[in-house]
Amino acid sequence: MKLKYLLRAVQKYKCSYKSYSTEVEIDIPKRIPRGPTDILKALASTVKRDPTAPHYKYHDDPYLIPYNNFTKRSYALSQESGRKAARWIRQQHKELFQHKIAEPLIEAFIPTPEYNENSEVDEEILKKLINNGFVSDALFVYNLLRNKKIDITPSTKQSLLEFVCFTNEDEPISEDWISERWFLMGMKNQKDSNTWKNGGLAEQLFYELKSDVPSSYSAIICGMCKYFQVSKAFEIYSEAQSKNIILNVETYNSLISKAKFVNESHPKIWELIQTLLNEMAERKIKPNVKTLNSVLESLSKMNTNRNAKTYALNTIAEFKSLNIEPSLVSLYYLLEICSRNKSQLSSMLSAILDYASNKNFTIRDKKDISFFSKAMEVCSKLKDKDLLYRLHELLLTGNNYNLIGDSFSESVYYRYFFYLLTDTEELSKVMEFYDDLVPNVYVPEPSVTNAILKAVCNNMAWDLLPKLWSDILLFEQYEVSGVLENILDIASQNEDKNLMEGMSKIAWSAWEKIEGIKRERSNFQWSASALGNIILILLKSGEKAKANLVMNKLIQLGSSAMNEPKIEALSLYVDSCIESSSPDVAIKCIQYCNDIGFTETTEFARRINSSIELNPRQYEKLTSIVGEDCLKVEKKKDQSR
Amino acid sequence: MNLPRTTLLLKKITRDTPLDVPINVRCLHLTDINLKKQAGRYKKTPRGDKPLTYEMAYAPHRIAHYKSWNSWNTANLLDGLRPAETLQEDAFIRKFMTGTWHRLFLSEIIIKRQHNLIRIAGIIHQAIPPRKLYFLIGYTEELLAYWLQCPIKLELQTVPNRSDVTFKYI
Numbered sequence: 001m002k003l004k005y006l007l008r009a010v011q012k013y014k015c016s017y018k019s020y021s022t023e024v025e026i027d028i029p030k031r032i033p034r035g036p037t038d039i040l041k042a043l044a045s046t047v048k049r050d051p052t053a054p055h056y057k058y059h060d061d062p063y064l065i066p067y068n069n070f071t072k073r074s075y076a077l078s079q080e081s082g083r084k085a086a087r088w089i090r091q092q093h094k095e096l097f098q099h100k101i102a103e104p105l106i107e108a109f110i111p112t113p114e115y116n117e118n119s120e121v122d123e124e125i126l127k128k129l130i131n132n133g134f135v136s137d138a139l140f141v142y143n144l145l146r147n148k149k150i151d152i153t154p155s156t157k158q159s160l161l162e163f164v165c166f167t168n169e170d171e172p173i174s175e176d177w178i179s180e181r182w183f184l185m186g187m188k189n190q191k192d193s194n195t196w197k198n199g200g201l202a203e204q205l206f207y208e209l210k211s212d213v214p215s216s217y218s219a220i221i222c223g224m225c226k227y228f229q230v231s232k233a234f235e236i237y238s239e240a241q242s243k244n245i246i247l248n249v250e251t252y253n254s255l256i257s258k259a260k261f262v263n264e265s266h267p268k269i270w271e272l273i274q275t276l277l278n279e280m281a282e283r284k285i286k287p288n289v290k291t292l293n294s295v296l297e298s299l300s301k302m303n304t305n306r307n308a309k310t311y312a313l314n315t316i317a318e319f320k321s322l323n324i325e326p327s328l329v330s331l332y333y334l335l336e337i338c339s340r341n342k343s344q345l346s347s348m349l350s351a352i353l354d355y356a357s358n359k360n361f362t363i364r365d366k367k368d369i370s371f372f373s374k375a376m377e378v379c380s381k382l383k384d385k386d387l388l389y390r391l392h393e394l395l396l397t398g399n400n401y402n403l404i405g406d407s408f409s410e411s412v413y414y415r416y417f418f419y420l421l422t423d424t425e426e427l428s429k430v431m432e433f434y435d436d437l438v439p440n441v442y443v444p445e446p447s448v449t450n451a452i453l454k455a456v457c458n459n460m461a462w463d464l465l466p467k468l469w470s471d472i473l474l475f476e477q478y479e480v481s482g483v484l485e486n487i488l489d490i491a492s493q494n495e496d497k498n499l500m501e502g503m504s505k506i507a508w509s510a511w512e513k514i515e516g517i518k519r520e521r522s523n524f525q526w527s528a529s530a531l532g533n534i535i536l537i538l539l540k541s542g543e544k545a546k547a548n549l550v551m552n553k554l555i556q557l558g559s560s561a562m563n564e565p566k567i568e569a570l571s572l573y574v575d576s577c578i579e580s581s582s583p584d585v586a587i588k589c590i591q592y593c594n595d596i597g598f599t600e601t602t603e604f605a606r607r608i609n610s611s612i613e614l615n616p617r618q619y620e621k622l623t624s625i626v627g628e629d630c631l632k633v634e635k636k637k638d639q640s641r
Numbered sequence: 642m643n644l645p646r647t648t649l650l651l652k653k654i655t656r657d658t659p660l661d662v663p664i665n666v667r668c669l670h671l672t673d674i675n676l677k678k679q680a681g682r683y684k685k686t687p688r689g690d691k692p693l694t695y696e697m698a699y700a701p702h703r704i705a706h707y708k709s710w711n712s713w714n715t716a717n718l719l720d721g722l723r724p725a726e727t728l729q730e731d732a733f734i735r736k737f738m739t740g741t742w743h744r745l746f747l748s749e750i751i752i753k754r755q756h757n758l759i760r761i762a763g764i765i766h767q768a769i770p771p772r773k774l775y776f777l778i779g780y781t782e783e784l785l786a787y788w789l790q791c792p793i794k795l796e797l798q799t800v801p802n803r804s805d806v807t808f809k810y811i
Binding site for chain 2: 061064066076079086097100101
């Protein structure tokens with residue numbers, strides 16, 4: 001029995017052994033070459049941004065987390081200014097920072113050398129300065145070298161020329177100051193005006209170099225195009241052509257992108273672009289993605305032309321056959337080109353999203369960062385929420401969020417995002433996004449807050465108001481025109497009995513907040529309607545004493561306050577006075593009604609007269625406001641009854 | 642019997658020594674060893690109103706039991722690098738922090754080293770507005786980075802009142 005069992009076991013084992021030993025081809029995968037940081041990237045890709053936490057540039061402590069746009073900006077810039085102070089100290093006390101701990105030496109930690117008239121300089125130093133991008137130092141050292149009559153090789157001169165053309169002799173904001181660049185608004189609004197330094201160092205260098213170094217032509221043309229000295233750039237271009245000098249691809253790119261500035265009519269512009277492109281083909285210069293972008297940029301400037309779109313699409317097709325995929329800014333220009341025609345724009349955006357969906361973009365052109373905010377603007381213009389969702393998904397794909405640009409374009413993106421959502425989407429969905437994005441990713445501007453409040457009003461979702469009000473306090477928007485008025489107006493329309501207490505809390509905190517501000521610091525002015533709404537809300541939840549305070553303010557402001565309170569509020573107030581039988585206060589209110597010029601004044605007066613026993617002085621006062629006749633009429637009516 | 646030890650000794654001598662030794666001989670004089678340990682301990686006040694943080698409330702022998710180290714590094718392990726330099730740098734960092742963040746640190750300054758990264762942690766008082774704290778953060782990180790030539794990070798927590806870090810009064 002036992003033997004039998006054993007035998008079976010052995011057989012079983014044999015079987016399973018067989019199945020293991022069948023000759024399965026082991027397929028060893030090919031080795032994938034990895035870079036030194038690939039494992040870090042893989043690890044990083046597992047971490048998503050946590051919307052409940054502030055951006056990592058801020059300290060993760062409740063006291064140090066910024067909650068509105070102003071503090072976001074000021075904290076980040078404060079930290080950077082602290083870093084600048086440290087750098088200043090290092091430069092002031094250079095001799096103290098000469099120790100060398102790091103092995104190998106890290107130059108960023110060592111004070112940068114400064115140069116004066118007596119410094120020993122040579123070409124190597126100049127080269128190094130150019131490589132490190134120190135504009136003013138490089139220019140100073142160059143002048144020093146010239147004064148000392150030290151010869152500089154043409155190749156160094158050429159790199160100096162390229163450097164000067166790139167920067168136009170202005171020191172750019174160093175890349176070390178990340179926050180400053182992030183919060184710099186001016187980049188977008190940079191005007192297309194001629195800022196090229198005429199007769200400056202670049203031109204001097206060019207005239208010295210041009211006979212020896214043909215690539216100096218490329219450099220100077222690029223520089224002039226970049227700083228909008230376009231006509232001169234084209235002059236030099238024709239000079240280069242006559243000398244049969246081969247220019248590089250960047251030069252052609254910059255000429256193409258500025259084609260609009262030398263020609264007036266659209267056909268001529270297009271003709272110029274085509275000649276430039278043909279010339280590139282003749283000279284066997286391979287175009288790159290920036291060539292495509294330059295063509296599209298020029299076309300986007302002539303978007304009134306009917307053919308612009310056809311030209312653009314043909315260009316993209318042609319570049320695709322050259323294996324050049326459009327970058328994000330190409331798509332941006334396509335939107336610009338179609339911006340005249342709404343139906344075209346809609347089909348274009350959806351085609352673009354078809355093309356781009358699930359693609360992981362990296363920056364290939366400096367202007368790539370302008371796509372997302374522009375596309376969101378278009379979505380909001382078209383009022384198409386499907387496009388919005390698709391665009392938002394694209395933004396969250398891979399590392400595409402890095403291409404959102406700077407703080408300005410990020411807030412533009414979310415502004416249009418919320419405009420469109422509040423217009424077209426149901427409120428619950430809007431609030432889902434709101435909870436997700438606010439306040440760590442985005443702080444709504446007052447106009448967006450108003451849009452959300454409007455949506456809340458339309459949906460009669462008063463239960464959201466306490467949360468929104470606390471956010472408004474957090475973002476310090478209560479003083480901004482409209483927001484306070486809006487929220488009070490909506491709160492006063494509340495019909496839900498259970499929420500009355502919450503509403504009165506809002507009203508009272510609004511009152512206390514505004515009254516608590518020092519007058520010198522703010523120029524906020526109560527509007528009568530806001531005060532009226534506060535009174536209305538407070539009375540609805542039975543807070544008479546508080547309402548009295550607000551009423552006093554209203555009476556004190558009188559007709560100097562903007563617009564007028566709701567008649568409903570005043571009527572309720574009179575009623576409450578009658579209830580607590582305080583005729584003096586009621587008469588004051590009636591005086592106010594009369595001053596403002598409500599037609600209901602007499603009706604209120606009658607109501608008081610009929611329901612409270614007035615003493616002669618009070619009666620006299622009442623008659624002096626509304627006239628004896630009105631009250632008498634009332635009395636007679638009563639008697640006749 | 643609670644006599645001082647000298648007396649005991651004398652008695653012993655009288656009993657054990659031969660009779661020819663005079664009684665007034667100068668013997669070995671011994672007193673109790675003073676086992677007074679002072680470092681890292683705090684003196685009681687008569688009123689018992691001296692606030693101590695959790696860290697201060699425990700004596701050094703409690704380290705690794707009730708509290709932790711103030712410097713975290715591997716310099717003093719076997720084959721550790723730069724033990725002396727690390728100690729000196731830590732002392733420098735503490736001096737720098739107490740001077741730069743004047744009257745702001747309510748806790749000990751904790752210095753943690755990992756590879757070439759130095760993290761400086763602590764609890765500070767919300768005595769100045771966040772804007773200024775951010776300035777100090779930027780300044781400290783950058784200047785210490787220049788001095789120690791490695792990346793520095795501050796990891797701060799803030800408390801609104803000084804008494805928030807009080808663990809007990811003695």
